[in-house]
Amino acid sequence: MKLIVYRNEREASAATAEALASAIVRHPAMVLGLPTGRTPLPLYARLAELREQRHFDASRVTTFNLDEFWRLPASHPGSYRAYMERHVFSRLAIAAGQVGFLDGMAPDAETECLQYERAIRAAGGLDVLILGIGTNGHIGFNEPGASLRARTHLAALKPQTRRANAVFFEGDASKVPGQALCMGMGTILGARRIILMAFGRGKSKAIQGMVQGPVTTRLPASFLQLHADVDVVLDEGAAERLAASQAG
Numbered sequence: 692m693k694l695i696v697y698r699n700e701r702e703a704s705a706a707t708a709e710a711l712a713s714a715i716v717r718h719p720a721m722v723l724g725l726p727t728g729r730t731p732l733p734l735y736a737r738l739a740e741l742r743e744q745r746h747f748d749a750s751r752v753t754t755f756n757l758d759e760f761w762r763l764p765a766s767h768p769g770s771y772r773a774y775m776e777r778h779v780f781s782r783l784a785i786a787a788g789q790v791g792f793l794d795g796m797a798p799d800a801e802t803e804c805l806q807y808e809r810a811i812r813a814a815g816g817l818d819v820l821i822l823g824i825g826t827n828g829h830i831g832f833n834e835p836g837a838s839l840r841a842r843t844h845l846a847a848l849k850p851q852t853r854r855a856n857a858v859f860f861e862g863d864a865s866k867v868p869g870q871a872l873c874m875g876m877g878t879i880l881g882a883r884r885i886i887l888m889a890f891g892r893g894k895s896k897a898i899q900g901m902v903q904g905p906v907t908t909r910l911p912a913s914f915l916q917l918h919a920d921v922d923v924v925l926d927e928g929a930a931e932r933l934a935a936s937q938a939g
């Protein structure tokens with residue numbers, strides 16, 4: 692894992708946006724895996740600015756999102772599809788045909804998950820996967836537990852994760868769907884390159900465990916230690932528990 696610590700979230704997001712924009716210039720038909728959440732918002736905003744200033748053209752990029760709520764229509768403001776339309780697809784001018792998305796209203800979860808895995812493979816796999824991390828070390832909706840699922844699956848959300856998602860559900864965690872479709876850890880580790888971003892002291896414990904702890908299903912992000920090309924992009928708060936020798 693390569694640790695990159697910036698003074699703050701703004702600088703980290705700007706540098707990551709520039710690196711991604713350059714990668715898209717070099718590989719215009721890149722396949723990107725993308726998260727939602729609060730963490731990538733400054734990255735998406737900066738990427739949109741760079742695109743609007745014509746630093747790169749995303750019209751040939753294909754995207755696959757990490758996850759989507761189960762039994763929530765894409766038109767609901769709390770759906771991850773709605774989030775992505777608002778912050779990414781419209782602003783980067785990515786056409787609907789280039790967007791891979793889990794359908795939370797699909798008739799059958801298992802078939803939907805198999806089709807998603809097939810679609811990622813047919814696109815040639817994920818070139819770059821951007822990730823956030825939960826305060827409990829979750830990745831996507833791969834929550835801590837006795838076991839992890841390898842492939843895309845229907846996952847149950849922990850109460851903590853429902854609370855963290857309440858903002859688009861009138862601040863009411865009980866309105867957040869209890870299940871979501873989500874890439875599995877094997878799908879995630881299949882990406883050629885991973886960039887995990889984390890900001891704020893609230894993430895520092897999860898980051899410490901991910902980087903310095905054992906590989907364990909109790910902290911799903913620790914499985915990223917098994918991947919050969921992971922950049923961990925942090926601000927000083929998220930990095931505060933890492934031994935000085937490992938921050939760099």
Ligand code: F6R
Nearest residue numbers: 726727728729730823824825831
């Ligand atoms: C969302 C996702 C989640 C978030 C994580 C951190 O697509 O994959 O694992 O990355 O919950 O969320 P924020 O960024 O809101 O702190």
